[in-house]
Amino acid sequence: NEAGSSPIAGSSPIAGSSPIDRYLTQLHARYSSLNDGAVATYIPELAKADPSWFGICVATTDGHVYQVGDAAQPFTIQSISKPFAYGLALEDRGRTRVLEKVGVEPSGEAFNSISLAPQTGCPLNPMINAGAIATTSLVNGDTAEQKVRRLVEVFSAYAGRPLTVNEAVYVSERETGHRNRAIGHMLRNFDILSEDPTSALDAYFQQCSIEVTCRDLAVMAATLANEGENPVTGERAIKRELVDSVMSVMMSCGMYDYAGEWLYWVGLPAKSGVSGGIMAVLPGQLGLAVFSPRLDARGNSLRGIQVCKDLSTELDLHCLRVPRSGRASLRAVYDLSKVRSKRVRRERERRLLDDVGRRAKIYELQGDLMFAATEVAIREIAEADPVIESAVLDFKRVSQVDRSSAALLVGLAEEWRQRGKTILFASLHQHRTLERMLAEKLDAAGVPPGSASFADLDHALEACEDGLIARRNPGRDTAHVVQLQEHDLFRGLSAAGVALVQTRMRLTRFRRGETIVRAGEPADDIFVLLEGQVSVMVELAGGQAKRLATLSPGMFFGELAVFRHTARSADVCADTAVECYALPKRELDALGEAEPGLRTTLLENILRHVSDMVALLTAEVTALLEG
């Protein structure tokens, strides 16, 4: 029984909890009686920790936190402060200044090794104490107090709540930190610290004494996983472009002389602290934290290491094992022969689009567009059949477009334009960088704004259809007024027949913006559009309006509810000044008494129209499900 033997799905369910909560509860139970190792005692305050404390937290990049055990127990952050302080120094001083003072090469030695480069005296990396003290000295602020205020403020942004310094631990650290004082003076000797080391050391001791919980550490890790934006509060804790650097030093140096094995067995950028915390990041996905003060010989939380190993193995969290992102970026691909805009076309244009619709392809994109995902989309488009004249890219479900992807997409659009083809972009409002880069490129090429970027897919499709039609009917002139004789509803009727029906209808006019039909009202009339344009609109669950159809002169509307014997299901609004006839159902019936042939022809015209709608919608549903 494979499912039963899995550590994940094995136990009997706890009603109402998720399988992930259940898994973490089991994992906690698995190690809660592991009583090897000992609480740190090098400063008296740390020795007060209860060795049985044990918490596990996982925070996702969309802000959900799973927690089990002592997830709310405060403790001092200690060395786990180092990567966050390093990120802050990069932000405050810039990469160049920081790299002049602190390297990024692993020392292969223990946490308290001094490890200074032979010539320059630079600490090899910011995760050893020497590098961390130098890093803290680079945080903005003239005094230790100013630096600490800044550190606390930024750490609080990572954690999503106000953090504070534990004064007792700070005083204890300050009074016993002789080795760190020695390091401070060595750094001063090499001019890595540019002034008396007391101030940097004071700030460093306070930084290590900031109090966090296991939950805080998981959220802080998830903030790194989420490119520097706290996924719970939405607050930015560090610039996006610095996050890789912070995680890189965690990866190569975060676990000291255990780095190679940690990468091999756990595979996550991580940092541990002597108070018993371990924090690890799975980029793009989650942050995790374990808190248990019993330490192993290397000074790492003993249960923490075990839990991280099991989590990584059992949930497949190694950062080098990641989903293949490429294909998942293409949500759907179909062409205009199947899916159309909600602009209803008359028969001639509809037939034309039936013929040439496969020359326009629609690509619905999804997720974060980084190189690999964008490459797949670009290749699909670049390798498209040469008959393709237009492509529509819909960004509605795209969560993020990085700069390189934006540049590639704009480059593709420009190349198509130069070859006489078009790429239309839909739903860019969440993607300002791409929108701006596209606008600049179009502007440089003298292309009118608004010809390549549309509010939503529907309007991009409409523009795409218009383009296909215009290229084939350059002299086409859309009728703004249609006479009753040419009207779809009256196909096959004699002039006398039309005149007879006309006597049963009443002429009505609407101003632009007026509502002609309102959802929920009883349905009595079929409307015959002579002049102007109307749109059929529904309100979606989210409250936005969505158009179901836009109609032109020569078309009719309102027939569905009349023949379904239901109330109106949508609003119909006048997009322009509108003139139309209303044909009440009872008049149609009365007409039938006198002229059954007339009524039959009208019914068959309506039936043909509605049957055409079924055919179009069926093709659309099939394309959306299969595309």
Added chain:
Amino acid sequence: NEAGSSPIAGSSPIAGSSPIDRYLTQLHARYSSLNDGAVATYIPELAKADPSWFGICVATTDGHVYQVGDAAQPFTIQSISKPFAYGLALEDRGRTRVLEKVGVEPSGEAFNSISLAPQTGCPLNPMINAGAIATTSLVNGDTAEQKVRRLVEVFSAYAGRPLTVNEAVYVSERETGHRNRAIGHMLRNFDILSEDPTSALDAYFQQCSIEVTCRDLAVMAATLANEGENPVTGERAIKRELVDSVMSVMMSCGMYDYAGEWLYWVGLPAKSGVSGGIMAVLPGQLGLAVFSPRLDARGNSLRGIQVCKDLSTELDLHCLRVPRSGRASLRAVYDLSKVRSKRVRRERERRLLDDVGRRAKIYELQGDLMFAATEVAIREIAEADPVIESAVLDFKRVSQVDRSSAALLVGLAEEWRQRGKTILFASLHQHRTLERMLAEKLDAAGVPPGSASFADLDHALEACEDGLIARRNPGRDTAHVVQLQEHDLFRGLSAAGVALVQTRMRLTRFRRGETIVRAGEPADDIFVLLEGQVSVMVELAGGQAKRLATLSPGMFFGELAVFRHTARSADVCADTAVECYALPKRELDALGEAEPGLRTTLLENILRHVSDMVALLTAEVTALLEG
């Protein structure tokens, strides 16, 4: 002009090439005149390399290869062989045996450092020469020839073409490799090699002399990125579960004493060789390779390092900067009030489903389901409104489900079952592990097979609808035969009227499996189903059959093409023995001459039915576009 200043979208397009080809061409041009560094001369054969050779290749995990410059120039693989040989040793001897002989901790020293652990004599890692020689000795084979045959075979699987050893280089290596011979004897001294080192060294020298091209290296890297399966040939080169380990040692040790900086600036597991190759992996996404024999002081390809730095920076390829995979795994979420199976229901059941459809939710999943993606889906489901009774998970677009995700999904399904709710799985045929784990769990619970897993979404939806209906109409009995008087088409007709229409129709019978209507045929008849079941089927572009509708007694079909004046657009097949009446359109017309009221009623019944279809399809399209 931001777009113009980007290194990616800046240049004028080359017609017909993709923006990625253009970018790589520019990148190649940027460094082709960088003439610093020198070709390796430590063996005479390598000194023959043309210093101007320069190739760049990128291979994606779906098997596309971009290449520019000397991508087809053969050269010997040298140290880039080390990670592949390490993977092979893990596969041949198992992780435990290999870790006893070779560590995974970076040495922080140069490639030719001996770096043996003080007590055991174990080489610190398999990327330094000492570790690589020990690794080669662990590859299966009693003789050097047998080991080399195995190495060549496996390297060829990575490259996707048969590779061979360059004899001249091999002989040259063998004759000049004194330092490596010294290492071999040191390893023998510590019993890391268990026999005379000559055989292991002979195999190692040949392994380093296997000839590859820049393109080969990119494909080999992409094979690692693709979890060990060659993305061009589909052949597996290494077990999936060993790939992380190979990439982990590349990451921590692949660039020797440059590992920390490489991770910081490039951020990809990589390996370089003295013949001028560099290969790097972006897991899940791509492999890249650069070939240029001019080396820097550390023995790395000078242009290669520059190209990798630029590629990583400009295309954002740092392996710790990855797309947030979570949300992209949910392609669409909607409920049964909007999207239904293709089983057409009569009015009573349709109304019931309109009322209770929101109690069943559909989740279309997409991409690779690993923990973070699955977690999002599971949380959505676990947090669903308590009124939800059923959930349908569609795996049609899921490319892969890892074991931990499968276990979590089965655990969720089991928990729902125990709470009296159901989770239905659709389209599992590509996901055998999940399918098997689910079947075992159901079997253990005594649930009949086939009640939880369905061939496609459509059939899962049908089962879900049946469940909702059955729970509300436990005694319901589907009519297998419907009398004409109760038929949808004859609603509102008197018995005499029905009898009159009956005289115009012809009774027809079909055997199970027979085709009643064939796509492309002229459309004359409307069919009135009395007994049995029919399905409307179309053939998709890919050749598979898709059902558009399944109809029961009391329903009619064939009306759409008749009133659209088109040929039949789909096949209608008898799913069982079928009895139906065929009503020719000309008979309906003739009936109208005599009994206009009868014809009008029939037309209005058809119109009502077709209008209902429009309403259902419109809701479905809206849900599919917005869901």
